[in-house]
Amino acid sequence: MSKSPIYRQAQARLKEYIQTHRMRPGDRLPPEAALAEELGVSRLSLREATRSLQTLGVIEARHGNGLFVSSFSFRPIIEQLPYGLADTGARFGEILVAREAMEVGLMAFAAKLSSGPELAECERLAELMGEREAxxxxxxxxDKEFHLQLYRGLGNTLVDQVIETFWELFARLGPNAVAPGERRLAPVHLAIVRALRKGDAELAAAEMRAHFDDVRARTAAIEETAPSAGDDGNRGGGGRT
Structure with missing residues (x-):
């Protein structure tokens, strides 16, 4: 079996160094010469390793200040996603299933925050939806801010980032992935808020499922009317979810 490239070995050693030294986001790495000696690699290999780790979001370079450990983020993952991800309706369906499973499951936790300011903000956003739709x-x-606010009170940064990632993926699919449909969004979202205000996790989960059933139905409507390959017709609609 052939050995991995030297810079990949340097990359692995650098990640191990960060873990071994229990470095936290914002901690500064040693200067290049000292770090290369510590890791037992050349400075050239270390530079290649640090460039690749910056791309992955593990470390960040601050001009004039050196290299620092980065905070965890899905952003680098999103930026590395292939553009072909949005080529088929099936891809959208897969993302929708994953997002639905997560948001329905989170209702049990969100229902415990029935009196939090985040829920009041969600209600305000849903009312603004109604005004715009009218x-x-x-x-x-x-719509996006509603779904982000819904879980902010949990204080779970991983949940926040995953929800943000789902929205980024939806944006990658384009604004015409979902038909507008006859059902207005404001009542759907207000129903979720009202169930959560009651602290009724089961009802909130049911309302969230109904929301995604509606999105799924509107997706099917787009697929049924989508032009075949080579057709110059335009698809209408708006990607509201």
Missing amino acids: AGLPCPDL
């Missing part, structure tokens, strides 16, 4: 205006920004 005026015939789209509200994807309000």
Whole structure:
């Protein structure tokens, strides 16, 4: 079996160094010369390793200050996703299933925060959705913020980042992945808020499932009317979820 490239070995040693020294986000790494000697690699190999780890979001370079351990983020993962991810409706369906499973499951935890400020903000956002929809205006920004706010009170940064990642993936699929449909979004979202205000996790989960059933139905509507390959027709609709 052939050995991995030298820079990959340097990359592995650097990650091990960060773990062994229990370095935290924001901690500064030693200067390049000292770090290369510590890891037993050349400075050239170390530079290649640090460049690749910056791309992966493990470390960050601060101009004039050196290298620092980065905070965990899904952003580098999103940026590395292949653009072909959005080529088929099946991909959208897979993402939708994963997102639904997560958000429905989180209702049990969100229901414990029935009096939190985040839920009050969600209610305000849902009411703004109603105003925009009454005026015939789209509200994807309000929709996104609603779903982000819904779980902020949990204080779980991983949950926040995963929800943000799902929205980024939806954006990659384009604004025409979901048909507008006859059902307005404001009542759907308000129903979720009201169930959570009651502290009724089971009802909130049911309302969230109904929300995703509606998204799924509107996705199917787009697929049924989508032009075949080579067709110059345009698909209508808006990606509200």
